[in-house]
Amino acid sequence: MLADAHRDGMASDIPMTGEDGLWLRLDRPNNVLGVVSVLWTATPVDPTALRRLLAERIVDRYPVFRCRPVTRSAWLPGAAWEEDPDFDLGRHVLVESLPDAHPEAALQQRVGDLRSTCLDLEHPPWSVHLLQGHGRGSAVVVRTHHALADGVRMTRLLFALLDPLPGEGAAARPVGTHGMDDPFADLLAAPRHPLRALGAGVRVLTSGLNTVYDTLQMLGWTNPPTAWTGPPGTRKSAAWSDPVPLDLLADLAHAEGATINDVCLALLGGALARAHRAEMRAATPSDLAWMVPVNLEPLEAGPPERLGNRFALVLVVLPLRGPFRARVAEVHARVERLRHSWEPVLTRGLQQLLGLAPNPLATTLSDYFAGKAVGVLTNVPGPRSAMALAGAEVTGIVGWAPCSGDQVMTACIVSYAGRVRIGFGTDDRRVGDARLMVAAFRDELHAVVEQYRTAAAPAGVPAPRPEPGVSTAATPIAAVNRSDPRGSPRR
Structure with a gap:
């Protein structure tokens, strides 16, 4: 433009x-x-x-x-x-x-x-x-x-x-969070594919019901008071985890019939509970909501044709308590409901309306909705093989969306060249050093991996040694049953 x-x-x-x-x-x-x-x-x-x-x-x-x-x-x-x-x-x-x-x-x-x-x-x-x-x-x-x-x-x-890199093909892939289900193309094909159109009609009805549910939840949701509640200060910190092999997360997702994104969100929820309990000496809430950006346009590899903002923010409530398996199942159910909902379209429309509103109204309503979340959470799938910047091989990438209003934390899940890093950006006044969150994530991942090894590995079989430079918890789960019929991992 x-x-x-x-x-x-x-x-x-x-x-x-x-x-x-x-x-x-x-x-x-x-x-x-x-x-x-x-x-x-x-x-x-x-x-x-x-x-x-x-x-x-x-x-x-x-x-x-x-x-x-x-x-x-x-x-x-x-x-x-x-x-x-x-x-x-x-x-x-x-x-x-x-x-x-x-x-x-x-x-x-x-x-x-x-x-x-x-x-x-x-x-x-x-x-x-x-x-x-x-x-x-x-x-x-x-x-x-x-x-x-x-x-x-x-x-x-x-x-x-x-x-x-020399000898490698272009391995960039589209960047974004979860996509949205679009049944209308199948509805329009009713004369040629009546059964497909019938299924699309059911999906439209499901999307409508999910939209009502999600909208009412967003309007009525208030995060429980925590040690992190309150206006942020001006000083921020940033830290990121050691790389976690994507295969490890895929093993966990396969074992639970979930997606890799579900596993990452469940691990993040557990890390938040650990950090809040250990560092804040305060009761841990059962759920905590985040704002998650959703891209609303088809994405292709390569640079965008135009810039600007064309995305929506949806409220995703992460479970913090309970066993890892239960948290994965709950996250999966909540994210799937959002995928089959038109809430992102509604929130995008709200953003556009606020962009036309006078400053006092726009900032007041924006702060109201921002206050429903502890912060912003993004999931960025990066290139699947190593790339180079000006001839120098890139060995790691992280990145954050900003917070607004009284939000005190931003987190990112970034995959690159077969490995995943979790990055945290925190407000020093309310949350403290972001390295505390990274340590909590490391401990949560280690506990989950050990849980699976203990449950499935034969007695006396030593755990595999970690790769150099890779998180000590981020080694393959040798004993996860990859033939589990509950499903294969998806992004």
Whole structure:
């Protein structure tokens, strides 16, 4: 949209959609609305090569990256993207050095600093930080304002900077959360496929009932008070888990007849309970709701054709208590109901309406709905084989959507090259250091793996040794019965 306007020679002052402008209005010092992604490499990244990639694949292709936001009124909606007359790529691409000692901790500290810092709205609101000295390689932190694009499209842009390693094919796949069931194509084919249309009719009825249920639940839901309840502060932290082999999660999903996403959410629920119980010395609630972004447009591999925000937020209630098996079953049932619901369409419509509302009404209602969740949870399927950034092999990726209102936590589930990492971004005042959440997740995963090994492994058979650099809990479950008839894992 913006790119076409520039090519056609139109004025550089381009109206911003109400939905994009809403995220600009919701930006606050205690919850900066920046999408943050981090990747690190096995060898150093050349700064000149990185700048060239950014210029060719991002800035030249999407001229909005040369524009700054301009607000028309402090009370009424309305904003525009105005070309920055002082645009300088060097202002946005910064080269820094990590200390020689503890580079991973230093990287997480730097990411926390950037998550706590407001983006400069006097210039295009994005930055790329090349951090040299991350082990034998580099780390790259990308920050973009939510008004530029949603997290799904920004992640696709990040992947657009990567190239297959020599001898590898392009292995990028679409990025997003769970998809939505669409029965209407089968309904329209009723004259040719009556049985298929009948099944589609049942699915439409089911979707309608699920929509009513989910909408009433969202409107009536209030998270129980926890030690994390309350207005957040301005200081944020970030941390991420060791890589977990995707095969391990697939084994767990296969054993439970669930999806890998279900398993990750059940593990996350258990980790939240552990962290709340151990660190906060407070009673653990039975359920806690998160906001989960859902992309509403078909996704293809490669960079997006256009930017902006075209997604919905749905409320997903995670069970925290009970055995792992029970939590997986409950998560599976809740997510499947959302998949066969039109709640995402309704919440997207609400976002669009709020984007057209005056500031007091838009911010009040946005804060009301944000307050129903402890934070934002994303699931990002990345490239299935290792990729390279400016010739340097990428060895890990994490990334977070921002929080809004009084939300105090953001979490991501990111798969890359056959491994999965769980990343946490936390508010220091309410939650504390994000590394506490990572430790709780590690302990939960270890406990679940040991539970399956103990139940199925023959006595006297030692557990397999962990791979170097991989979580000690993240080794294959040798004794999980892969012939379990309850189903195969799905993303």
